[in-house]
Amino acid sequence: MKFFLAFLFTVSILFSQLSFAQCPAGTDTSSQNLVVNGDFEAGNTGFTSDYTYCNTGNCLQPESFYAVGANPTFFHSAFVGNDHTTGTGNLMIVNGAGTPNTNVWCQTITVTPNTQYLFSTWVSSMVANSPAILQFSINGITIGSAFNAPAVTFLWQEFNDSWYSGVNTSATICIVNQNTNLGGNDFGLDDITFSPCICNFIFDAGVDTSICNGSSYQFQFNNTNTYTWTPSTGLSCTNCSNPIASPTATTTYTIDASLSFCPAIDSVVITVHPSSTVTASGDTSICSGEQTQIHAVGSGTYSWSPAGSLSSSTNANPDASPTLTTTYTVTLANSFGCTSSDSVVVTITQVANVFAGNDVGYCEGGQVQLSASGGGNYSWLPTSGLSSTNIFNPVASPIQTTTYTLTVTGSSNCTGSDEVVVAVHPNPTADAGNDYIY
Template sequence: MYRLIKALSIVCILLFANFARAQVCTGTFGQPLINQTFGQGNNTDNWYGPLAQYAPGASTSTTFKGPPGSIPTNLTANQSGLVKTPATPGNPYSIYWQPHADHTGDSNGLMLLIDGIATKTVFFEQKMDDLCPNTLLRLSIWVLNTNSAAANAQPPNMILKVIDPNGNLLGNASTGNVTADGMWHQYTLDFSNANNSTVTLQLVNDTPTNSGNDFALDDITVRACGPGIAPFFNLNNTALNMCEGNTNSFTVNANISPEYANPVYQWQENKGTGWVDINGTTTKQATINFINQPAGTYQYRLITAINGNIDKVFCRAVSDPITVTVNPLPVARAENFGPFCNGSTIQLNASGGTTYSWTGPNGFTSAAQSPTIINATKAMGGEYTVQVTANGCTSPASTQVIVSDPLAITTNIQTAAICEGKSIQLAASGGTQYLWQPATGLSDPESPNPVASPIETTVYSVTVTKDGCSGTAQITVSVNKNAMADAGADQKIVNGQKITLNGKVSSDVTYLWTPADYLDDPTKLNPVASPPHDITYTLYATSNLGCSSSSDEVNITVYPKVVIPNTFSPNGDNVNDTWNIPAAASFPNPVVKIMNRYGNLVYQSTGPFKPWDGKMNGKDLPPAVYYYSVYLNEDFQTYTGWLMLVR
């Protein structure tokens, strides 16, 4: 009897499994009830763990490797771990592993990497609770054969399996051999949970070898079959665009196929912080109050279920969202680069949008962002307005254009003359801004009335500006030089000589030498002087233009005439008893030397000159011819010659 019951049970289970596989979803499989992505990694590590942290609800019967870090570098049979890529750093067999990102292509997305064994082992399991009875569900997995084609290894093969709490089979499907083509492959299993509110998802290894049975899992999902829901706005639009400050209420509706028996509805809204029910919108067609909504993105979706199941997450169908975008009003700006002068070009500019529409005086219109108006007239002045549009929203801005008449510039003088070192007041009028050039010699080049103190004749140009207009005027300031007298360098002469004074003066002056003593003509610039003694002459210069006078002095040093006697008789008769050079007394440090015919020094006078008495060391020298050298100063050559001593 026991054997019969057991046999009948097996037959019933098989018949139910075949029935589950035979069911067809006449609507659509909705949003995931379970979405196992295995989490997110970082930019540095490749290995991660524990599994519960990165994949809540998942478990594995393989030996799990972790925690985060650079080891282990590879797996052995019946081991698993969370990685960003199967080609782990340091893997000694890296050429046989796929260097691949997760199923979505995210370089930091994680996957579950498994090195399978040759026995049928449940290497992944996840439990689902709170299911509605008799729901058709779809289990979906993505699998990557992590062996490269170069490895020529046994491909992985696995079974998708679902069991009830008693271990009874609700459905299964085989993946077959997963090709080592460097691509992720998706496999699905459709099953019914019958009257069970809890089921367990299992993935079973079905490869008869340990060699090359390496694979990765990612993005395991379970979706419930429900009606297909196509929500829309108003006249079948799936998206609405509005402008801030001009938002309107709208209608939402949906096409649903097939409908639940005795269905109920709930519209939800997501303003960026998650989905919430909209109070009072429990019909398929509903009106959404959308007045005065700020800029942002708003999503809407419809939930439908059999009456009594609307609050059960796993017992209802949820549509894809439809979106309302409220665009901010553009920050419109209008400006001009005026004021402008008659005849110039008016330049307008707008910003803040993608399209522009200008209007202005005299019927002006333009669609340019920065329009120009040539040959400006006074009639073109006034307010210009632009409508700035971005994302279908428009804001106005305006700018006031001023067109001014040409300037009437006046100056206090056109030409002026000043003496060197003096200054003069310049003045201009007719504007609000002034700029004088060159700035040299001006107290303030930006003043309308600067003080000018040039050192030479200068033409000053002033640019006058007012209300976008500008003009120039000129003032010439001539600089008359002050009288300049230069009497020349000091000179030295010998009594009886004449010398020409080297006077110099600036132009347009009257000059005179004083004193007039010993000058051939004191009114000449270069008179001839023949003074018998030292004298100072002064050259006076007076400006004929009324500028400053000047004077300068020159010193003339007059030395006495040098006479050197060639004979003397030191015989005691008081007549010509010494050899004397009268002019030597005028020099402070003459040097006088006397040698005999053999070149021996017999007398020397250094300092104030002392006449020679014909003696050497107090003894009379014999009559003879002697030779002398006389040095007076640097202005005279050394005198040399002979003298006769007689007794």
């Protein structure tokens, strides 16, 4: 029963994991492991050590010896444990020395300059007393913080750290022991990896776009990244995520959005189309009830507004018949959709309020004086039978019934008319009968 409980405990803690480092933003850990024989399944090969190798029973004593095998107890009667990979495979079994910065395991690897790497190992204690204190070292320089092996046996923990290669083309990667205590300090290593961080950041500057000359376009990108824009011509800023571009000619902008050590460069073209130009005719005025033709000059498609009092809203020269003073705006769109606008004001002048007077009548041979109202210049028609044709109160003496039309022209040359009827009644004929002689 004790064996069964111990087995459950071992399984439950066998793959406990601690992770301290990750690839930087914009990158992922590659599945490529540059370490040769990092799981020790090939035996004592592919690496070097400042410790002394042995491969016979109970050979891991005194300190500073290591072995590669599947059964720690075979190499030291006080050691217990198994490998991390499968539970039955090989591991590196170490009786730790008391000298700090001693290289336990090393391997020289070809690396790519300017690349981030993750260095990782799994560690287990062969005895629980005084766990090993280990640290990573690359090219003779320790990196990151030292880490302690587990305080219990049969527990594997992963430790890792990151390293930037800079100009280096090779790296001697090592695991060193910093524990100076000779009592305990016994541990196992397994599944050592050294993997490059690969770029997963893809930058897309988007589709090319076009604007009309004199217009602008604002870019919108994630503002958590760092951007560098070239050229600076027509840009409101060159290191922001959302510059406003106002080029006067077609321009290709290149955007460098590189993240960490991952290059991310793309470009976008802003095509600048010529703007349209339209000129409307000058302001004008008309009398109420009249119409006038308004004009626009330009090349493209016309659109007038308001359109309700126009003969056409798409003609360059429509007739306008407003009832009130109106500002007409013409918008011209060229073949690229670029627009421009101009306007013309049509002012309405009200006609004179004319009253020619009430209809009148008289007997033949008589006359009557007319009396009209309305400011402006008077003109009566017909002229026959009138004492004057350009005053408001001429004397009318037509010989027959006549309809007179009065036209009054105001100061703005707008006219108004009214009519008055002068009726001529025939005189009565008296008959006293025949003469008589008495």
